[in-house]
Amino acid sequence: MARAIAQRVAVGLAVVAGVVTLTFLLLQLAPGDPVERLLGPTASPEQIELQRRALGLDRPVPAQLAGWVGRFARGDWGRSIATGRPAREMLAAAWPATAWLVALSLALTYLGGTLIGVVQAARRGSRLDTAISIVSVTLFALPGYWLGLMLVMVFASWARVLPAFGAAGLDADYLTGWARIADQLRHLALPLATLTLIGAGGTARYARGAMLDVIAEPFVVAARARGLSPARVLVRHTLRNALVPVVTLLGLSLPALFSGAVFVEAVFAWPGVGRVLVDAVQARDYPVVMAATAVSATLVVLGNLVADGLAVWVDPRIREGGRGKGEAG
């Protein structure tokens, strides 16, 4: 068990290291020079040379990468070329917003999606099943930023019940206690709904399929033949086994959810890592790009580790070292 965990952590670290290296190399390969951008067209060659040396850009690429890793590990993430603020400060301010959004949406997506999938499997072939299938395949196909815009149109401009963007109102600093929490929840509502609706469509599709795979298994027929109530067969025998592939998907869907969050953050001006990354990439703010990439890769890898842990918890066969069938469905 301990060995398996250590192995997972090692793989996760390798992925983060790979992402960081790849990003670094891509930044090197890309046309355009951050120093020339920084100093503008009036800079003399000497000034450019001086600034390059000051930023360490004149050294060989492997040395630059090694230097960056060393400084990153010590907590010195460099300063934003665009704003002059320390990159670490910018990301420290941004990552909780993304983590909250993604974690809440993941929880709602999986609870809602699985529940819908179970209802559909229990009533398979009925009109309800077909209707839900149509809705979920449509939700699954909607681009997040577009659904976000539509929700803004309906709830912020027509009904005027929810704020259209940001994570807090202008007066948030003056609010205390419950009023402050209510303000935060109101700002969270639309981005969270956007991410959750899209995710739940895909999850419901998948959960329905997983349930139907298990329902056809002989042990479900046997449970029914023993005279157990339909609800018990559905929950204890079918859902329990269908959860294994669903939880496995949870880990795999994290990167997708994070991608969705990048677009949703752009629409709602949500102050998260995705927005920092998009802004930094557009401004060629290399230190911030590097730091934001490292942080987002770490968030995704951590999420995958949690999902792996959940998979073990749901499926005792994995705990036993994979001696069983391994997958149910």
Add this chain to the structure above:
Amino acid sequence: MNGVLRDRRGQFGLVVLALALLLAGAAPLVSSGDPAGQRDVVATRFLAPGSTDAHGVFHLLGTDRLGRDVWTRLLYGARISLGVGMLAVLLSVALGTVIGALAGYGRRPVRVMLLGLTDFALALPRVVLLLLLAALWQPSAGLVIVVLGLTGWMPIARLVHGEVRALAVRPFVDAAITAGARRRRVLRRHILPNALTPVIVAAALGVGNAILLEAGLSFLGLGVQPPTPSWGNMIAGGRDTIVNAPWVATAPGVALALVVVACTLVGDAVRDAISR
């Protein structure tokens, strides 16, 4: 194929896709013919769908902030969005098939290396790479195709790898080897043709996904650049006028959702037809 045609989801999906391709192909015939065409901007901007402007031109889906016809832009945008999606998936399928086949039928070191590469690439946050690649080079439709293709081959490679390994132990493969066929020939003539059916399902789903991602990149301003219309940059363009002129962003979004739903349904129908 018959199974897909008999499936109602398959019928719907194929009809929508055929219609989209037909309209995109015949765009000059069924629209004003000029997606960037604008006349007197002040008089023709933000016309509601179904209205006729001062020049007597009918606008089925209205006009945008520059007085350009939304219907025309939608059709020309379909050329870009569908084309980019399909070419990107073609690239992923080609890459994924080669890597998956080599991993499935190659010798052990090759297999371990390629599978490791696939798992690693699968773990990379795709959108981060997309943002980097698209932002650092000059954004264009060609770049979007390459970027989506290079970041989308991993699921295909895994699928092909699994199929190839399952097929490699089948009697007809032994028969081909016994008959003296070389490994490369066995792979190409006997194994791969049988491994490709599930790839079609993955490709159908992949096209929908690629169209969504292209639109996403264009929405962020990192994909297809205006004035060339793509569904993503049309949505982005209609974003600021979502209150006064909601049709500008709504039309491309609905088109996008319809096409992606169609791809998903065709994929589902093909999968069910194969497993039956």
